Amino acid sequence: xxxxxxQRKQEIFVSIEEAWAxxxxxxxxxxxxxxxxxFKIKGDLGEKVYNGMxxxxxxxxxxxxxxxxxxxxxxxxxxxxxxxxxxxxxYKLWYHQHIFRPTDKGVEIIDIVHYALPAGFxxxxxxxxxVSKQLDKIFSYRVDVIERLFGAKRWV
Numbered sequence: 001x002x003x004x005x006x007q008r009k010q011e012i013f014v015s016i017e018e019a020w021a022x023x024x025x026x027x028x029x030x031x032x033x034x035x036x037x038x039f040k041i042k043g044d045l046g047e048k049v050y051n052g053m054x055x056x057x058x059x060x061x062x063x064x065x066x067x068x069x070x071x072x073x074x075x076x077x078x079x080x081x082x083x084x085x086x087x088x089x090x091y092k093l094w095y096h097q098h099i100f101r102p103t104d105k106g107v108e109i110i111d112i113v114h115y116a117l118p119a120g121f122x123x124x125x126x127x128x129x130x131v132s133k134q135l136d137k138i139f140s141y142r143v144d145v146i147e148r149l150f151g152a153k154r155w156v
Contacts, residue, residue, distance in 0.1 A: 006113040012150040013106040020079030024048040092116040
């Protein structure tokens, strides 16, 4: 199984508590996800993530085909880190670390995603031609929205 990694960094100009309050609230995920993915959380969730939280949602990642995605929230250390790990969904592996580090001016947000595709020996080709470009577009959208919401410095 080939594992790919995506990493993004961005600095926002708020306290770590304000950053955590926004990013640890599952309902805010739809605000930073491109509309064409038609991201919809199923069910009622609490106000912030916690260890063992299960988040169920639908998304249309390819050709407008709706897919169920279920994530488990793990390794929560408020206000510094949490991980969402796919339990059901389009990837063979999806392990997304959300890391928050205080800076002199605010908070550095670091996203590290390790993922694998259910495509066997074709995975590197499919990743290069389709998936990595789609993920880059999704995370670039996220950077833009966060920049508008909080004021931010871009890093990639």
